[in-house]
Amino acid sequence: MARVINTASAQMGPISRSETRRDTVRRLIEMMREAKARGAELVVFPELAFTTFFPRWLIEDEAELDSFYETEMPGPETAPLFEEAKKLGIGFNVGYAELVHEQGKKRRYNTAILVDPGGEIVGKYRKVHLPGHDAPQPGRTHQHLEKRYFEPGNLGFGVWRAYGGVMGMCICNDRRWPETYRVMGLQGVEMVMLGYNTPYDHTQHPDIDSLTQFHNHLSMQAGAYQNATWVVGTAKCGVEEGSNMVGQSVIVSPSGEIVAMASTIGDEVITARCDLDIGKRYRETIFDFARHREPDAYRLIVERKGAVPPPM
Amino acid sequence: MARVINTASAQMGPISRSETRRDTVRRLIEMMREAKARGAELVVFPELAFTTFFPRWLIEDEAELDSFYETEMPGPETAPLFEEAKKLGIGFNVGYAELVHEQGKKRRYNTAILVDPGGEIVGKYRKVHLPGHDAPQPGRTHQHLEKRYFEPGNLGFGVWRAYGGVMGMCICNDRRWPETYRVMGLQGVEMVMLGYNTPYDHTQHPDIDSLTQFHNHLSMQAGAYQNATWVVGTAKCGVEEGSNMVGQSVIVSPSGEIVAMASTIGDEVITARCDLDIGKRYRETIFDFARHREPDAYRLIVERKGAVPPPM
Numbered sequence: 165m166a167r168v169i170n171t172a173s174a175q176m177g178p179i180s181r182s183e184t185r186r187d188t189v190r191r192l193i194e195m196m197r198e199a200k201a202r203g204a205e206l207v208v209f210p211e212l213a214f215t216t217f218f219p220r221w222l223i224e225d226e227a228e229l230d231s232f233y234e235t236e237m238p239g240p241e242t243a244p245l246f247e248e249a250k251k252l253g254i255g256f257n258v259g260y261a262e263l264v265h266e267q268g269k270k271r272r273y274n275t276a277i278l279v280d281p282g283g284e285i286v287g288k289y290r291k292v293h294l295p296g297h298d299a300p301q302p303g304r305t306h307q308h309l310e311k312r313y314f315e316p317g318n319l320g321f322g323v324w325r326a327y328g329g330v331m332g333m334c335i336c337n338d339r340r341w342p343e344t345y346r347v348m349g350l351q352g353v354e355m356v357m358l359g360y361n362t363p364y365d366h367t368q369h370p371d372i373d374s375l376t377q378f379h380n381h382l383s384m385q386a387g388a389y390q391n392a393t394w395v396v397g398t399a400k401c402g403v404e405e406g407s408n409m410v411g412q413s414v415i416v417s418p419s420g421e422i423v424a425m426a427s428t429i430g431d432e433v434i435t436a437r438c439d440l441d442i443g444k445r446y447r448e449t450i451f452d453f454a455r456h457r458e459p460d461a462y463r464l465i466v467e468r469k470g471a472v473p474p475p476m
Numbered sequence: 477m478a479r480v481i482n483t484a485s486a487q488m489g490p491i492s493r494s495e496t497r498r499d500t501v502r503r504l505i506e507m508m509r510e511a512k513a514r515g516a517e518l519v520v521f522p523e524l525a526f527t528t529f530f531p532r533w534l535i536e537d538e539a540e541l542d543s544f545y546e547t548e549m550p551g552p553e554t555a556p557l558f559e560e561a562k563k564l565g566i567g568f569n570v571g572y573a574e575l576v577h578e579q580g581k582k583r584r585y586n587t588a589i590l591v592d593p594g595g596e597i598v599g600k601y602r603k604v605h606l607p608g609h610d611a612p613q614p615g616r617t618h619q620h621l622e623k624r625y626f627e628p629g630n631l632g633f634g635v636w637r638a639y640g641g642v643m644g645m646c647i648c649n650d651r652r653w654p655e656t657y658r659v660m661g662l663q664g665v666e667m668v669m670l671g672y673n674t675p676y677d678h679t680q681h682p683d684i685d686s687l688t689q690f691h692n693h694l695s696m697q698a699g700a701y702q703n704a705t706w707v708v709g710t711a712k713c714g715v716e717e718g719s720n721m722v723g724q725s726v727i728v729s730p731s732g733e734i735v736a737m738a739s740t741i742g743d744e745v746i747t748a749r750c751d752l753d754i755g756k757r758y759r760e761t762i763f764d765f766a767r768h769r770e771p772d773a774y775r776l777i778v779e780r781k782g783a784v785p786p787p788m
Contacts, residue, residue: 292773295762320773323786330785340762342654342702343774350776352785367761371754375731379701382732386698389691390654419687420694442683447783449679450607450652454782461604461632462655462778464662470766471759473642473664474635 167440169327169355172199172207173396175413177430178404179216185241188214191431192258193248198433200252205281206327207433210359210400211259211291211336212274214242217361217400218261219296219313220306220407229313233263233272237285250283255327257357257396259335261313262290274314276333276359280326287324289333290317293341295366306363306407310337321347329354329440332393336360339397340383342390343465349391350453354440356387359398362410376410381422389420392446394438402429418443479752481639481667484511484519485708487725489742490716491528497553500526503743504570505560510745512564517593518639519745522671522712523571523603523648524586526554529673529712530573531608531625532618532719541625545575545584549597562595567639569669569708571647573625574602586626588645588671592638599636601645602629605653607678618675618719622649633659641666641752644705648672651709652695654702655777661703662765666752668699671710674722688722693734701732704758706750714741730755 174195179188192209199207212218218232237260238246249256255278262275274291294316296308321344323332332348332355339358348356364376372379380397388395394417401411411429414422415436424434447453486507491500504521511519524530530544549572550558561568567590574587586603606628608620633656635644644660644667651670660668676688684691692709700707706729713723723741726734727748736746759765 292770293768295768316770317773325786325788337768340702341769342658342698343769343777346654347774347776350780350783352783367757369757369761372731372757372761375733379732382694382698382701386654386694386702389694390652390698419684420691421687445679445681445684449681449684452782456605456607456649457653457655457781458604458628459778459781461629462659464659465655466771466774466778468662469769469771470764471662471664474637476637 167328169329169438169440170203170205170435171396171415171438172202172204172433172435173398173413173415174199174207174209175398175411175426175432176210176213176400177402179400181216181405183216185214189242189245192245195431195433196248196252196254196256199435200254202433202435204254204435206255208357208359208396208398209256209258210398211361212261213258213359213400214260216405217407219309220405222300222307222309230263233261235263237277246279246283249279249281253281255279255281257333259359272314273317274310274335276335278324278326278331278333286326287322287331287333288319289322289335290319291335291338292317292321293337293344295337304368306365308366323348323351323353332356334358336362339387342387345387345391345393349393353391353393354443355394355396355438357396361400364408364410377412380410380412381414384414384416385420385422388416388418390451392418392443392451394418394443418446479640481641481750481752482515482517482747483708483727483750484514484516484745484747485710485725485727486511486519486521487710487723487738487744488522488525488712489714491712493528493717495528497526501554501557504557507743507745508560508564508566508568511747512566514745514747516566516747518567520669520671520708520710521568521570522710523673524573525570525671525712526572528717529719531621532717534612534619534621542575545573547575549589558591558595561591561593565593567591567593569645571671584626585629586622586647588647590636590638590643590645598638599634599643599645600631601634601647602631603647603650604629604633605649605656607649616680618677620678635660635663635665644668646670648674651699654699657699657703657705661705665703665705666755667706667708667750669708673712676720676722689724692722692724693726696726696728697732697734700728700730702763704730704755704763706730706755730758
């Protein structure tokens with residue numbers, strides 16, 4: 165019996181700084197309806213989908229900074245998205261800035277949740293790999309202050325049984341790190357959902373930045389193939405507050421092949437029929453981890469954080 | 477000051493079962509000379525470069541099996557390759573079946589060595605990820621008995637300072653596993669050399685096997701990009717004893733881009749000017765491991781060998 169998730173990736177064009185959550189949620193709902201109308205039972209939205217990508221600015225006023233975060237999910241402004249999902253009977257994955265008080269401290273995370281078609285949150289993930297800097301860098305037209313505004317996620321790379329499969333999440337820069345997919349792969353993940361906001365000037369080296377689209381896809385395709393999992397990558401893209409961000413949202417098969425891709429840099433829904441059993445054939449042959457992996461040879465991956473070249 | 481290694485990948489067409497080591501070494505020497513004439517100071521040969529790919533057969537006679545292994549390196553038949561390298565002042569990487577007595581036992585490894593332009597062995601690697609089976613599989617026209625004829629390498633993924641950079645090796649199936657490159661990346665590797673023998677029917681699933689070329693490149697390109705290293709991948713290819721093997725030997729930049737690729741499935745030398753400092757720009761930005769990796773979140777990679785999905 166085929167195990168299929170009809171899946172949508174709902175790419176977003178820019179969100180201006182002045183756009184309200186009410187407006188943004190309306191855009192998300194419109195795409196959710198389209199996804200449902202096209203047969204999807206799950207729709208994947210971008211990272212930080214309710215506001216503009218605020219880490220591009222140094223924001224020193226704490227109340228102003230807080231205004232970009234959600235203190236409850238759903239909250240008054242995001243609840244309509246959950247209600248619509250329940251009404252339509254479609255699940256979703258969405259990213260947002262999360263502000264919580266934990267262990268007596270105000271904590272900020274770059275978070276994503278998985279919501280089932282009944283409107284219930286079934287999984288939460290907090291971004292582990294924070295890119296950028298913790299202080300403004302001279303000479304940049306746009307900052308990238310994720311290391312200032314978030315702490316690394318403390319929930320690990322979890323997976324959840326939902327939609328008839330094993331579902332995992334990661335966010336944006338996580339997709340470049342093979343460890344991300346592997347930790348989920350070792351938990352039998354069958355679909356990794358991720359959203360991203362990726363400016364073309366993220367490294368400030370023109371030779372690297374000119375390859376942003378290629379690197380975006382290469383990372384997701386390798387993660388999919390090497391872990392026999394579907395990967396659904398959803399961009400917020402286009403020119404947002406002067407920052408030019410990559411689109412090319414994709415749905416990637418466990419073969420590593422891109423089977424659906426956005427053709428615009430605006431709000432756009434793409435869909436694919438994701439047969440989870442495609443991954444099974446890889447897991448039983450070339451990527452039968454139990455037969456082929458050699459963890460003793462991998463110890464450095466956890467024993468060492470930075471690279472240490474041999475002495476000269 | 478640019479740190480450049482002018483590098484050649486010397487792809488081999490088929491080696492028949494009846495071909496002698498003397499004949500094979502002559503082919504290798506011919507390509508070594510061409511590599512040198514085209515400015516290379518290092519040439520990368522395939523996996524198991526001195527004989528046909530014997531794991532495709534069940535060989536029950538121990539003396540016959542032993543005949544495919546090298547008991548010394550260089551030995552009488554392989555020494556001319558070392559002598560020619562020394563004469564030309566070019567280094568090389570080559571793979572061979574290694575038979576040794578260690579800890580009172582006869583041991584078999586799928587091995588590669590790095591030889592400097594003076595003809596001295598400076599590094600040895602034994603293949604960690606052995607694909608295939610330890611017993612013949614019914615219904616296969618060609619077996620893949622690496623798990624029968626070799627034990628997993630016991631030297632780890634080392635790196636060596638040579639050619640002005642940090643050099644690493646792996647072999648064939650190792651290239652599909654992100655752990656391979658990452659362990660070397662954590663030692664600052666700047667060039668990974670690897671040879672492969674990859675039949676198109678390696679999984680026996682036509683939908684997977686038809687993507688053999690794509691998967692070959694995807695794995696090496698991702699490994700290069702995600703670890704900011706050059707990757708030189710050299711095939712033994714073409715139709716060898718009825719087995720159809722993938723070519724498309726490549727030199728991959730730390731950007732993940734293929735900068736040189738073989739255009740035949742026979743003996744063919746490709747070259748590239750490999751500037752090690754291209755990798756430096758990646759290591760100082762997006763892949764600054766010390767700033768961005770989160771090893772605590774990766775523990776499962778070493779704690780678990782096989783995948784364990786969550787309970788139903």
